[in-house]
Amino acid sequence: ADSTDDPSDGSGSDSGTPRRGGRLRAAFAGGGASETLDPHLASLFADAARAKALYDKLADYGADLSAQPRLAEKWEANKALDRWQVTLRRATFHNGKAVTAEDVLYSYRRIADPDQAFRAKASLEPIDLDASRATGTHGIEFVLKRPTAEFPNILAAFGAYIVPADATDFDSEPVGSGPFRFVSFTPGRSALFRRYDDYWEGAPHLDEIEFVVANEESARVNALLGGQVEYAHELNPTTARAHEGKGQIEIVRLRNSAMQGFAMKTDRAPFDDKRVREAFFLIADRQELVDGALSGAGVVGNDLFGKGYEYYAADLPQRAQDLDRAKALLKQAGAENLKVTLDTSAVAAGFTEAAGIFRDQAAKAGVTIDVKMGSKDSYWSDILDSGTICCYRSGAMPIEAHISQRLLTDSTTNATKWHHKDFDALYQQAQSTKDKTERTAVYERMQRRLYTEGGFLVWGFADWILGTARNVKGVEAKAPANSLDWARFDKVWLA
């Protein structure tokens, strides 16, 4: 359960001994006046970072997106993998009360409330909360609806924070068990938290952490350069290039943080023909895409999600552009002079750029791509069912979650319309396989299938870029965004 097996290549982590004290100001893009501190409502990075400071989950993702125990000290499954016994560690809320099984059950039931629409509800779906029960103050038995080998991933799900039982108001005086306790909060502007001395993992080094909202990237950079904040989240690759090694600020790149690709709908023409899909795999010049759309800040992809994560099929050969073969495949499929509309939108960094670059690449293989800009605000639901090919991205999550959310017949966000009973069966098999190596083999089979004929053209993995002041130490550089060590301000100190 640790991810620091080799010395970090990043910035100021582990240089010198931690120093106690000081206030760190961290600038994030925020959600405006509608922001809330309700951890179950968290959806933006800013929300997640604030929630992480105030609250804890039972588990969280390590650098390879495997679940690491947090409030849960340990977990154990029965043979059938459908009953899990979780033991809580001795932790206390900011009001001094112990974190108990009741709190956990309250939190999960709140998330699963059918009248509400909390984000983590879908993740908790496998748990039968009515049947699950406390087995003592610190023990819980989770009863699952079906065997789930990856149950700890559920505990680490985005937004599955533990709040005190009966908590309803989170904006005036929220109480959590996280490393920092609430001081003040103005939606859309700032949140100030102070060190919680009794934190179970040891008190943070910082006295105070202040989250400030700055939506514009240049504002975050300027504030950092001008000494108004010490930590700026989410910078442009170009900005990073401009300041990297200049000595003014430190640039931290979180590798493999976001998958970048195109999603082809496999249930409709022209992409219902796997030769066309393969031709598209071969059209992409991945390095050009990474250089152009990500400004070089990333690595090329191999049409599979989760490079570097647990279970990733790293042995498959790296695909490269092969226009002749692509043309030949298109010819075979009777799809010469193919015309397709590529949906894109300014909803994520690099989307419109990638679309333009791919259009030019496709033109060389005789495919005409018409790039269509969609609305930023409804993009994700628009592309779910309509169109044939679209720009796609995904934040870090375990490969298992990626598959269950996007690639099963009954997945709710199956943007590639990948409906294959045998593939679903493989997933079930993996979930009921207790032995890890066997399970790995099953995942490998699934990924091989996706590699040859899947609907995701994954051309790259973007770095997540942070900037910090030079005196900020202890920032973990290996953790993809949204994983445990990302935005962990309890480990950070000011030198």
Place this chain on the structure above:
Amino acid sequence: MKGRSRFVLGAAVIGLPLVLALLGPLFAGEPGPRAVSFTLGDGHWLGTDFVGRDVWQQVLHGGRPVVVTALAATALAYLVSLPLGLISALTHRSWLEELLMRPLDVLLAVPSLLLILLVASVFEPGAVGLALLVALANIPDAARIVRAAAAEAASRPAVEALRMQGETWWRIAFGHVGRAILRTLAADAGIRLTGVLYLVATAAFLGVGVAPDAADWAVMVDRNRTGLFVQPWAVVVPALLIVTLTTGSNLLFDAALDRRSGSTRRAGNPRRPGDNRRNGEKVRQS
């Protein structure tokens, strides 16, 4: 002479961007392979842009749409607001004036960016639609300025005299009142042209009309801004071209205004020495 030199200056200033805009595409040639975005060197003498294209090529391609869309939108805005403003300045029926101007105030009350954002995402316009939309956003304001300037000119005795002569509305409105407010209009047009340029660019960024990676100077300025410190040329060159375009067109406007009034002032034939005598003699005879 002074007017001439200003004319030449204006023409020179506007010449560069205009020539680039009109002839640029002919010399641009085939796009080469993309490079890493925002880099300099490697045969790209103005560096690369946000998606690794050659900036110089983009500059060559990017003038035409700017010039065409912005000019079209500005022209369109005036095409509508000039008659509107003039009608309401020249009418004595206050209900007609209210009928024409008040609905425009409704548009005025919706911030233009919001208007474009909303209308655009509802109707998904193309380049033509965008020009229309941008023109629409400019009409209320232009019409008000026209009306305000024209109202004064329209109340002069000269206009009454024209009416007395049974002059057509058109002649009164465009021939006289229009001429009288030309300077104000020219000043406003210069500003408006620039405003329109960037509204088009903003719209492009929001995904309206122009493609977000279009070769278009205004779009280039907007989209390449992230690289300002790494590769300034991608922003500076198109921005300078826009600045010269608008400055030049305004200089030209001013010079043309001066020349016009100057030349008409000099229009009369030189006075012949005998003229006055004839005048005097005539009186004496009677």
Place this chain on the structure above:
Amino acid sequence: MNAPVNASTDSPVAEIENLRVEIDGWPLVDGVCLRVFPGRVTALVGASGSGKTTTGLALLGEHPPGARVSGDVRVSGGGPIGYVPQHPAAVLNPARRVGALLHDIARQQVRDLPRAVRRTEARTRVLRSLADAQLSAGETLLHRYPHQLSGGQQQRVVLAQALLLGARVVVADEPTTGQDALTKSRIVDELTAVAAQGIAVVLLSHDLDVVRALADEVLVMYEGRVVESGPTERVWRAPRHVWTRELLARQTEFGNRDGNDGDSDDRTGVPVLHVRDLTARHHRTQVLRVPELGLHAGECLAVVGRSGSGKTTLARCLAGLHRDHDGQVTLDGNVLPRSLRARDRRQLAAVQYVFQDARAAFDEYRPVVDQVARTAVRLRGAEAADAGAEALAALLELGLTEEQAHRLPGRLSGGELQRAALARALLARPRVLICDEITSGLDTVTRRGLLEVLAGLRRGRDDLSVVLITHDLDIASLADRIAVLDAGEMVEQGSVARVLTEPSHPFTKRLLAAAG
């Protein structure tokens, strides 16, 4: 007055020597010498366009744009020079109330007074200057905008500015133009008083009566040159130059002329133009009430009255330029629409109005002849070329040259423009021609010529009716009938012979008495 000329004792406050102003190589004035002395009135007389205004402005150091100037203009000791221009409306700021500039001038003068009394002192001075300029109810006028004043009121406001200024030299360009006899005599008194204060007055005028009454010295100008100068008495007694003689001769001859032949009080038949129960308002204040007024075909009606009595307003109601009125105006028994916008071409052509302020009534960007020609094109459907020729002919007829006709309005003298304005109206071949003070800017010779053109027109077309708005009872006497307005009321109307010889209303009597 006419004090003896003793130039040797006083040195001139201002002096012009050998002035030549030329545009495009042709002189507007040439070889003009002028010396003005404190306390004395120097008059410049001469035909319209002879260079009076140009000379007067030169004294202020101002010249037409693009002019080449040679010669000397000296003002001893500097100091401000007051200027009352020929078209006073032009120097009144349309966006400010008329009091604005007056207050600013006064404030300059009271700068050195203690703060506390400054305001009141400035105010007193302004009011005094208005009173000096014969403006009654000056207080209320101060709060009006220039367009809310009558032509004569505008002129007096400008005169008040010059008086307030306390200038050592005042150039008054046609100060009595557009003023009624009563006011005129007061202005004469006022200028006399000004001169008595030791101020030099330069009087540019066509009004020989006023010149004779006021001036100590007269310069007669002809075609840009001073052809004769000398003490007024001498010039009047023994004019040397032929042109002077002509000017003076015409004057006397003119005064004796008897234009009306017979009493027309009891004229019958349907009038061409008929006004019934007319009341006109400016912003709810009623400024005119005419119970009944008829104009017969071929008749000439003079409308007289003091400045501000509503003459222009009456004319504008007839012409359809003033909509804010009640009552009826009929043309041949048919009701005329209240606004000229609603009148058709025939109606427009039938009633034509010649503006009091000729300069403001021309578009400054088009040559005069083109503007004149449009009347024929629009109202009579003439071809553009024919209309142009016709316009040119009309302008030549009225004494302009072909070259002047092609100029922009800004480059014509006041009198020239007024004639152009008349030509413009005449081109419509109107049935009713309303002339608002059209002769006020003209010298006697030209005026006479103009009136003769009018008379000729009437002779040629015996159905042409003329409404002649004037202050000049001499001119009014040329008409068939006279209507007298006093403070917006029509107090008397009747045949010229009757009204001028046996006026019935006390106001008319006073008016006649003042005209002497």
Place this chain on the structure above:
Amino acid sequence: MSGLRSFVVRRLLLGGAQTVAVVLLVFALTEALPGDAAVALAGDQPDPARIAAIREAMHLDRPAHERLLGWAAGLAHGDFGTSLTSGRPVTTYIEDGFGPTLLLATTTVTLLIPLGVGLGVLAARHEGRLVDRLVSSVTLGVYAVPEFALGVLLVTVFALRLGWLPPTAVGYGTDLLGHPAALVLPVLVLLSRPVCSLSRLVRAGMVDALNSPYVAQARRYGIPGARVRYGHALPNAVAPAAQQLARTVDWLLCGVIVVEALFVIPGLGTVLMNAVAERDVPVVQGLAVVFGVLTVVLNLGADLVAHRFAPRAGVAA
């Protein structure tokens, strides 16, 4: 003057109607936008079941006209409704955002008028000469520079290189008055373009006015130069410029969106953009009311100014 009063009353009544029209327009457009608050909230997890649940929770399943009516009924009692996304009253959004925006706007406008007018007058005074050429081309040039570029430039020079001013207002919250230095750059950026357009309009009007006989008269009567320019010539150039000024709401709003983002000032521009992105219709509506009322009032003001400085316009035949 009573004519003026009835004019104002009529315009205010009309203004009410206009505001209603603005609100309806904005409502119709936001309704017609693709997606709704639920979709926006779902983001990249567009699970249809979840979206349906959110929709229900937000009462978005009620028909549009019912929602509008409900909202309007509330408005009659001064209730602007509650935000869909946060459930907080819309008034708190407006109150919170209003302060900083108002501060920016008033500072900008107070500086804008003297600056714009001053530059315009300066250029007109030296018409055709070097100063005029300089002012005219610089204003045009600056106008052609987009706000963000100017902002970046100013921040780089004055905040980052020279360190004279703070680069952003991050962390100052609404207490901008407490940190006046943080206001300098945003106000400069906001000023840049309006000053240019205003000064050009003023110059155009002033050139005509300064060449007029009434100005010549004031000059020859020894009125001090400044008084002639500002007291006598300027009023004639004011009418179109006032119209332009009335557009400040729009300018400021569009400018403020950029400036607020660039300098991290939590004002109405930010609120508006967020609300549109989140399809938070009640908030957008509430802001539309505010902008509508502001625009109506400002336009009325501009018309009154025009009325005042082009008085003859009222009496034309």
